[in-house]
Amino acid sequence: MILEGIVTSQNESGELNIAPMGPQVDQAMSQLVLRPFQTSRTFSNLKETRCGVFHVVDDVLLLAKTAIGTLQETPETFPAEKITGRVLASACRWYEFQIATIDESDARTVMQAIVIHQGRIRDYFGLNRAKHAVLEAAILATRTHIIEQSELLAQYQALAEIVRKTAGPDEQTAFRLLEEFISKAYAEAQS
Numbered sequence: 283m284i285l286e287g288i289v290t291s292q293n294e295s296g297e298l299n300i301a302p303m304g305p306q307v308d309q310a311m312s313q314l315v316l317r318p319f320q321t322s323r324t325f326s327n328l329k330e331t332r333c334g335v336f337h338v339v340d341d342v343l344l345l346a347k348t349a350i351g352t353l354q355e356t357p358e359t360f361p362a363e364k365i366t367g368r369v370l371a372s373a374c375r376w377y378e379f380q381i382a383t384i385d386e387s388d389a390r391t392v393m394q395a396i397v398i399h400q401g402r403i404r405d406y407f408g409l410n411r412a413k414h415a416v417l418e419a420a421i422l423a424t425r426t427h428i429i430e431q432s433e434l435l436a437q438y439q440a441l442a443e444i445v446r447k448t449a450g451p452d453e454q455t456a457f458r459l460l461e462e463f464i465s466k467a468y469a470e471a472q473s
Contacts, residue, residue, distance in 0.1 A: 342420070
């Protein structure tokens, strides 16, 4: 099963990277299969340090900002317990992991990871329909280079209706950010 969340990773200099990721997980959350693109900072950091932290979050505004690269301020973090890494203080749960194997034979690397420590900060609020729609829109925003504009916009419009009917202020803000990003990405591609 794929579980959407956020991965924090660091390079050898300790620079923090925060990125959305949907690893394959087992039911026990003891193993993760991460598939970062080789061009990403997440890939570079995980290859270099062989460890990171996967977070289960319900903050879709944070997720949207990390997906489109508009996160301007680093959210509050605290040190991981078993690895050199940082945990998002706003997460519901976190999973510290070590990379066991790396397969770089494809553009999306396959990294097998073992969870070595986990923690819980608070209850998971849950995803109402608007939160789910923002999550799906964020995934679409990261795929403007591989999905035809008309197809992506049709999917996006269906999600917009859900957000219009069920969103709170954070979901509305996140959806607007994603909408602006998608419009700009396609405009740049056509020029």
